[in-house]
Amino acid sequence: MNTRIALVLGATGGIGGEVASRLAAGGWQVRALHRAPGQAGRDGRFQWIKGDAMVAADVAKAAEGAALIVHAVNPPGYRDWDKLVLPMLDNTIAAAEANGARIVLPGTVYNYGPDAFPVITEAAPQNALTRKGKIRVEMERRLKAAALRGKARVLIVRAGDFFGPGAANNWFSQGLVKAGSRPRSLSYPGRRGVGHQWAYLPDMAEAMVRLAEHADLDDFAAFNFGGHWDGDGTAMTQAIRHALDEPFLPVKGMPWWLMRLASPFVPFLREVMEMRYLWKVPVRLDNAKLVATLGAEPHTSLDEAVWATLVGVGCLGSEEAPSGAGRARLSKA
Template sequence: MTRNRNALVLGATGGIGGEVARRLKARGWTVRALHRDAARVAAGNRGQTGFTWLQGDAMRSEDVVAAARGVSLIVHAVNPPGYRNWGELVLPMLDSTLAAARETGARILLPGTVYNYGPDAFPDVDETSPQHPVTRKGAIRVEMERRLRVAATSGEAKVLIVRAGDFFGPEAANNWFSQGLVKPGRPVTAVTAPGMRGIGHQWAYLPDVAETMVQLVEREESLEALSTFHMNGHWDGDGTRMIEVIRRVVGQPDLKVRAFPWWLLGLASPFVPLFRELQEMRYLWETPVHMNNARLLAVLGTEPHTPLDEAVRTTLVGLGCLAERSPSPALLTPS
């Protein structure tokens, strides 16, 4: 039986959800997007042309089940805005998606993170590495994957998880590049460095992540009931490569580099949820974390990969940090 090409995207107004949805649409998929204010978002036309916007709440399983009828894929890319109420909202939203997958037989696509892992899994992390998180958010991510694993191994759902490093890109939402290294909407006059020289760091360009996910989705015959993959993305071996590329792209080889004010996050974190979440992730900047993509390469042959200079330039233009406009990159396929 031919698999239908209908998808439901939860979180289509966000960074990864929106990017995956646009790429699915460009490949001929019919894309539905659930939103609590569907009419307003549809009227705003925020780059999601051609989507069918459905009114509903990801917290209500009946809304997600109704929206998912007739689809073969549910993209679960929905998160509470600004990291607020993560503990209260994230798992119920996932349970809504699981209920829809059980009823429809659709595969769930979850954008994964490195938060699942603690220092005992570093520096080289693959899909089988132990998951002993050291943060509250990491513990929630582990529980999310546990629920998905139970559903997949019991035959109740099919699951695809793709993990990558720190996102950056012109449409990326909360991320270290736009909230740590540079200031959106302003010319780049300095770069703030969260890490230390000599400590490697894993980056992931959002369009590459989305392209990888879509290519995997379209290889359904190669996927198991529970399939998990890691992306190599852009590896910054000594923690200075990203800064040097920013300098090169903005044409300022002597651009000032400042240390990230971790002390300030510590003082403000009790009052600002975003600062609290960033503070929790400090350990990922204090030790190298490198992701092994051998399993991904075995399926795709090659990983979608935009050259770093091009990715950084597109990101800075999209953030309003570069005045000149570059042509939007075409949807990428591996060369």
């Protein structure tokens, strides 16, 4: 086995793409599995391989000799989670066991119910109340069972809501702003005074790779990523205003009532409604274990991270930067 070969499932997605980029920058030979590599394989740093994460033989072949398998693939738009998520993971587990590889999974807070709130440690009980949360719990159960069998190792890094330059399917680019155009107003899903946790994907990817390369990692290792804690639900919208240099840009509440009415007819909205509870109460992942292991968590300032994200999702030109105080904030990042 070549200890510097990594297979990434989901390399065209937000976190998968960031982890693949970070691995390649660190000298790893990165393979990226994709059903249409001719369309996706524009990044010459990766070896693009034609295949489907739902086909066990495709994953097994692509993983031959790999030391890492990054499982960052999800059904688009939350569709068919109950039919697709676990079979894809089983294929990854089988490939990892055949190669003695470590599986790297980006985790979420979906696993947890109110009994674990408001501050969640790695040892918190996973009593999920939602359908997607229960699937996430089962994913981690299967991964832990694989590690206990002794043929594969596992690293899980759990985080809050994703945002970043290459991330399109998330609350930031589909809720707060609309990707592709300069915002005339912002929509915020939560209430003022309720804290919320955000994960800037380049920082999270850096942490995941550094953990994966850590010499003393357990066979089954789980960590919480701290990211950015918005203590009262206003820091993120203020950072967007700063980046746009529009301090009085209107901030509107999310039209949950309208989304509820439409959810029986729009599958994506139905899935989004299931996650509304995470915006009603403060939910924070405690990253003390990660900090103790790495010494510090990779961290980009919120102003800089938001500016890069707005540029990346097409809400702001790369030549645009805040003037005055906003520019000063970025220069200190």
